[in-house]
Amino acid sequence: MRPTYTSDLWWKNAVIYCLDVETFKDGNGDGIGDFRGLTQEIDYLAGLGVTCLWLMPFYPTPGKDDGYDVTDFYSVDPRLGTLGDFVEFMRTAHDRGLRVIADLVVNHTSDQHPWFLEARSRRESPLRDWYVWSDVPEPDDKSQIVFPDKEDSVWEFDEKTGQYYLHSFYRHQPDLNVANPAVRDEITRVLGFWMELGLSGFRVDAVPFLIENVDPELADPHDFLADLRAFMTRRKGDSVLLGEVNVPYEDLVTYFGDGLGDQVTMCFDFIGMQRAWLSLARGDAGPLASALRERPKPPKDCQWATFLRNHDELTLDKLTEEERQEVFRAFGPEKSMQVFGRGLRRRLPPMLGGDLRWIKMAYSLLFSLPGTPVLFYGEEIGLGENLEAEGRMAVRVPMQWAPEGGFGRGEPERTMPDGAFGPERVNVADQKRDPGSLLRWIQLLIERYRECPELAWGSCTVLDADHPAVLAHRCDADGATVVILHNLSDTAREVGLTLDGLDGCLLTDLLEDGTTRVPDGGRVSLHLGPHGCRWLRASAPDVPPEDASAKSEHSR
Numbered sequence: 189m190r191p192t193y194t195s196d197l198w199w200k201n202a203v204i205y206c207l208d209v210e211t212f213k214d215g216n217g218d219g220i221g222d223f224r225g226l227t228q229e230i231d232y233l234a235g236l237g238v239t240c241l242w243l244m245p246f247y248p249t250p251g252k253d254d255g256y257d258v259t260d261f262y263s264v265d266p267r268l269g270t271l272g273d274f275v276e277f278m279r280t281a282h283d284r285g286l287r288v289i290a291d292l293v294v295n296h297t298s299d300q301h302p303w304f305l306e307a308r309s310r311r312e313s314p315l316r317d318w319y320v321w322s323d324v325p326e327p328d329d330k331s332q333i334v335f336p337d338k339e340d341s342v343w344e345f346d347e348k349t350g351q352y353y354l355h356s357f358y359r360h361q362p363d364l365n366v367a368n369p370a371v372r373d374e375i376t377r378v379l380g381f382w383m384e385l386g387l388s389g390f391r392v393d394a395v396p397f398l399i400e401n402v403d404p405e406l407a408d409p410h411d412f413l414a415d416l417r418a419f420m421t422r423r424k425g426d427s428v429l430l431g432e433v434n435v436p437y438e439d440l441v442t443y444f445g446d447g448l449g450d451q452v453t454m455c456f457d458f459i460g461m462q463r464a465w466l467s468l469a470r471g472d473a474g475p476l477a478s479a480l481r482e483r484p485k486p487p488k489d490c491q492w493a494t495f496l497r498n499h500d501e502l503t504l505d506k507l508t509e510e511e512r513q514e515v516f517r518a519f520g521p522e523k524s525m526q527v528f529g530r531g532l533r534r535r536l537p538p539m540l541g542g543d544l545r546w547i548k549m550a551y552s553l554l555f556s557l558p559g560t561p562v563l564f565y566g567e568e569i570g571l572g573e574n575l576e577a578e579g580r581m582a583v584r585v586p587m588q589w590a591p592e593g594g595f596g597r598g599e600p601e602r603t604m605p606d607g608a609f610g611p612e613r614v615n616v617a618d619q620k621r622d623p624g625s626l627l628r629w630i631q632l633l634i635e636r637y638r639e640c641p642e643l644a645w646g647s648c649t650v651l652d653a654d655h656p657a658v659l660a661h662r663c664d665a666d667g668a669t670v671v672i673l674h675n676l677s678d679t680a681r682e683v684g685l686t687l688d689g690l691d692g693c694l695l696t697d698l699l700e701d702g703t704t705r706v707p708d709g710g711r712v713s714l715h716l717g718p719h720g721c722r723w724l725r726a727s728a729p730d731v732p733p734e735d736a737s738a739k740s741e742h743s744r
């Protein structure tokens with residue numbers, strides 16, 4: 189494909205970097221990260237090679253769900269700065285070629301939001317119908333309770349007005365009634381506001397919950413998503429919605445707008461992520477390979493967002509009980525590491541025992557899977573966790589910039605990991621100077637990922653490798669091919685593969701030096717070290733490898 193396509197449809201091979209302003213960098217010495225601190229580090233992010241920042245909620249909040257409980261959708265949490273600081277940050281990000289998206293948390297508000305305070309003040313309140321009320325606590329499906337450690341119902345009684353309100357999450361997060369046209373209008377205005385300030389789109393929180401309470405008798409709940417997307421496209425043609433949609437693949441396609449692709453532009457691949465962890469636990473490529481084979485092709489111009497970890501628990505809710513226990517045993521055997529009976533409150537490097545070779549292979553996998561990779565801040569340096577922190581806060585630790593912490597002039601409000609993952613061992617400054625560091629590896633993966641648009645744009649085929657521990661796949665686009673191999677086990681292997689149509693081609697290693705000629709018949713034997721990985725570009729004998737990419741005119 190032409191480079192112009194990859195800039196018009198920028199999200200299809202973006203590298204998204206999720207960060208919380210509060211934990212990234214403190215610019216004024218009060219121990220809390222802020223927009224001024226983040227702005228100081230824009231060059232670091234641009235240098236890393238990421239192309240789009242995803243800001244976790246930065247709106248005013250009582251902070252009972254780390255900002256996912258908003259009291260004003262049109263403003264900045266004063267602890268993080270002012271709207272002025274936000275605009276300066278946006279300008280600097282754009283200057284360095286970075287796009288920015290932000291969390292859109294409109295399934296619910298905080299119970300301290302002025303809308304809810306008004307709505308609950310009396311039944312006749314003009315805002316009463318902005319939330320979802322019931323005379324009786326409707327029967328709960330206990331399996332639908334998202335935070336079973338704190339809640340046993342999704343209905344909460346409101347003493348003053350004698351009705352129950354719906355809260356899909358915590359009781360302090362009443363659900364908005366998006367069936368109400370006035371609520372839809374207001375949400376649309378929120379999108380318009382931030383887009384006017386330069387955002388390229390939104391990560392939409394809890395999408396299935398957002399539309400679930402819309403009565404299908406009255407309207408197709410999916411219309412709301414299509415309306416939002418149409419609104420955004422009218423205002424800014426290349427803006428995107430990145431949906432948090434953790435549902436089985438067969439139900440998920442409707443969120444892309446079935447075949448139309450007119451709703452959520454990108455969906456996180458929760459199923460692929462969970463199967464990847466099962467594969468890592470077993471040292472067997474099978475579960476991940478099956479997810480890749482089952483995963484529906486997104487509609488034209490839509491994309492999967494791939495990830496290994498995020499700011500929440502590593503949810504394993506779509507595995508069977510037995511599989512979940514296998515992953516628990518491998519990566520979080522202690523009860524204190526588990527949460528909600530379904531997930532692990534851990535970051536990747538400690539789960540992989542700090543084994544750099546294994547960690548590097550895991551990220552190579554992430555960047556080579558078809559889709560748009562999403563990193564959670566600190567993954568690039570192997571940031572650890574703090575299990576002393578409550579629940580999911582364990583993974584939301586301050587970024588470690590230097591051996592002494594480097595978060596800012598003051599003591600960070602949140603505690604950094606210690607021991608093998610403390611700042612003296614894991615930090616940006618040291619890794620910048622170390623060519624063998626994880627930071628340099630991630631930078632290389634990003635560079636190669638961007639140079640190989642076939643990974644994100646092409647058609648992906650899982651190949652039959654002759655060992656169960658090895659995942660082999662190829663991505664083809666516009667006559668160009670990349671072949672990728674990962675050894676999920678810690679034993680070196682020779683892997684036999686048949687590469688149809690590549691007879692006589694040269695395979696050039698993209699992550700290290702090396703070339704292999706594909707013999708007639710297309711059968712190759714390739715070496716993989718323990719937890720080894722290889723990215724191989726195929727080129728015809730008369731084409732230099734660097735000209736054989738789908739981004740080059742030669743490939744067609």
Ligand code: NOJ
Pocket residue numbers: 253256293357393394432499500
């Ligand atoms: C999903 C977010 O990722 C999570 O952190 C939050 O608690 C819930 N939605 C509720 O907003």
Ligand code: CA
Pocket residue numbers: 214215216217218219220221222267
């Ligand atoms: Ca601060």
